Amino acid sequence: MLLSSIRNDFPVLFRTINGNRLVYLDNAASTLKPKPxxxxxxxxxxxxxxxxxxxxxxxxxxxxxxxxxxxxxxxxxxxxxxxxxxxxxxxxxxxxxxxxxxxxxxxxxxxxxxxxxxxxxxxxxxxxxxxxxxxxxxxxxxxxxxxxxxxxxxxxxxxxxxxxxxxxxxxxxxxxxxxxxxxxxxxxxxxxxxxxxxxxxxxxxxxxxxxxxxxxxxxxxxxxxxxxxxxxxxxxxxxxxxxxxxxxxxxxxxxxxxxxxxxxxxxxxxxxxxxxxxxxxxxxxxxxxxxxIGFIEIKNHIYDLTFYALEKLKEIDGLEIYGPLDERHLGIISFNLDGVHPHDLAHLLDEKFGVAVRSGHHCAQPLMGILKNESKLSVFPNGTCRVSFYVYNTNEDIDILVEGIKKIKEWFNVQ
Ligand SMILES: Cc1ncc(COP(=O)(O)O)c(C=O)c1O
CATH class of the missing domain: 3.40.640.10 (Type I PLP-dependent aspartate aminotransferase-like (Major domain))
Structure with a gap:
């Protein structure tokens, strides 16, 4: 695990966002920058x-x-x-x-x-x-x-x-x-x-x-x-x-x-x-x-985080995860919670839990059309919520994300 010594290089990780510690899970869009x-x-x-x-x-x-x-x-x-x-x-x-x-x-x-x-x-x-x-x-x-x-x-x-x-x-x-x-x-x-x-x-x-x-x-x-x-x-x-x-x-x-x-x-x-x-x-x-840090260590760390997150997200009823559910899946997880628009989910995760995720079509509109055809959601929102990990993320970040999603699901009264 890469953990705390690396996190110290990223002062922004110690910021609070809306009263919560920042959980930055928008790394596929852009990563944070370390002091060196x-x-x-x-x-x-x-x-x-x-x-x-x-x-x-x-x-x-x-x-x-x-x-x-x-x-x-x-x-x-x-x-x-x-x-x-x-x-x-x-x-x-x-x-x-x-x-x-x-x-x-x-x-x-x-x-x-x-x-x-x-x-x-x-x-x-x-x-x-x-x-x-x-x-x-x-x-x-x-x-x-x-x-x-x-x-x-x-x-x-x-x-x-x-x-x-x-x-x-x-x-x-x-x-x-x-x-x-x-x-x-x-x-x-x-x-x-x-x-x-x-x-x-x-x-x-x-x-x-x-x-x-x-x-x-x-x-x-x-x-x-x-x-x-x-x-x-x-x-x-x-x-x-x-x-x-x-x-x-x-x-x-x-x-x-x-x-x-x-x-x-x-x-x-x-x-x-x-x-x-x-x-x-x-x-x-x-x-x-x-x-x-070492590229092998980086990849292993991201693998561990991905599989930890996949296991936890899979337990949430009504949450549809895209892409493979095997070792080809790494670092980026896109999903939808049935009945909750991804923008609402992303907004509430930020506002109530300090979790930064991305929502939308991720500059991949043709793929969104394909996902729409295959989705089992009641309504596919032409976008997804996306979390993505990098060197400074921890299992605790994922726990906060998952607890946040569960709470939002309750607020929306999604069955
Ligand atoms: C797979 C892929 N290709 C290309 C790009 C475009 O990268 P940039 O905006 O740095 O030019 C992105 C950015 O999200 C990407 O994820």
Whole structure:
């Protein structure tokens, strides 16, 4: 168990919310930030800050060095080359960059097939669907045939014959909490360009990109204790070298004339404009902080919390839990209490018990439609309540959540 020494790094955990101690269970949306990471960012601004890559003066050199040190940390974290680590503003920007650049380079052409799943976050859904309308490629959707939104391996097999050019898939659903078997997907689509949305995966899983042999892996700092506005796009060098940049402007050029432009080397050719320098510096520190805890320990802790919570939630009559109820379920639990709208539940949990949870469609509207069809609730509210755990959560947090839900159920007089 990770417990109290870690909690001391998060002063906000000792706040009271509406007279109760804060129970923060909205980690899938964004995690809290520990003191060492805040201090690193603050120290950077107070003692070193300047723009990067552009000047010869000391502060600029120090800032550049600190930013590039973060790139080294991220590269070694993923077992990638430094040139393969592009800093973006987050997962959404990374996916938009990949889609647009693949199109501009004609990797993706009219009538090509792109395979995504129906459980994707909109960040890995909307860019494909919208841009297919302008560029004529076809988007196919793997629909979950398993328990309430659960993707089964055979659901992917059906698409083998279609020979998708691109497979873009979440590594971990932000709604059902299901961890997806990326090795299996790679094995059935060996020829496809494989893009993994790691926004919910990387916070608890250290991935060796070479071993997994993914072509692109994207994730966000703010979902793993790091700052907002910074994310990583890992791409295989062989693609990045030839891909057209998505954004044009400063820092990504080599030579500019009245008639044309040549680009900087990778990764810089994909980093137009002034980056989130302090965020990137903080992201490097974030990886070190998490590695110091240990990714195995983090995953085990989240597993323990998930199964403790699942067991307790299952005992509440009228509570419908989505996704698998086995070891594929990790860190995120979505549910509905029959007869209580998820917004009401979330609101009362905060107001009466100090418990922060998320309610709504979780940027996964297509999945909500599927859950609605399969739900046994009297009325499916087109959304769910979602709790999600991270390093500082405890069994006691879950006890407070469960007691809160039981009380709210009584107040609503739900049978
Ligand atoms: C699975 C998944 N993909 C993508 C995103 C988008 O991440 P960001 O808002 O950091 O760009 C999220 C955020 O919730 C997510 O859960």
């Amino acid at each position: 990471i805040i201090e690193k960012i603050s120290d950077f601004y107070l003692k070193h800050y300047s723009n990067v890559h552009r000047a010869v003066h000391t502060l600029s050199s120090e800032s550049t060095e600190m930013m590039e040190e973060s790139r080294n940390i991220l590269a070694s974290f993923l077992n990638a080359k430094k040139e393969e680590i592009i800093f973006t503003s987050g997962t959404t920007m990374s996916i938009n960059l990949i889609v647009e650049s693949l199109i501009r380079n004609c990797f993706l052409k009219e009538n090509d097939v792109v395979l995504i799943s129906a459980v994707e976050h909109h960040a890995n859904f909307v860019p494909w669907v919208r841009l297919s309308k302008f560029h004529g490629f076809n988007v196919e959707f793997v629909k979950p045939s398993g328990r309430l939104g659960t993707l089964e391996e055979q659901d992917f097999l059906k698409f083998k014959e279609l020979k998708p050019k691109v497979v873009s898939i979440t590594g971990h659903s932000n709604v059902t909490g299901q961890e997806i078997n990326i090795e299996y997907i790679k094995s059935i689509f060996p020829e496809a360009i494989l893009i993994v949305d790691g926004a919910q995966l990387i916070p608890h899983k250290k991935i060796d990109v070479k071993k997994l042999n993914v072509d692109f892996l994207v994730f966000s700092g703010h979902k793993m204790l790091g700052p907002t506005g910074v994310g990583v796009l890992y791409g295989k060098e062989k693609y990045l070298e030839v891909m057209e940049p998505f954004l044009y402007g400063g820092e990504m050029i080599d030579r500019v004339s009245f008639s044309d432009v040549t680009f900087n080397d990778i990764p810089y050719k994909f980093e137009a404009g002034t980056p989130n320098i302090a965020g990137i510096v903080g992201f490097g520190k974030t990886i070190k902080y998490l590695e110091n």
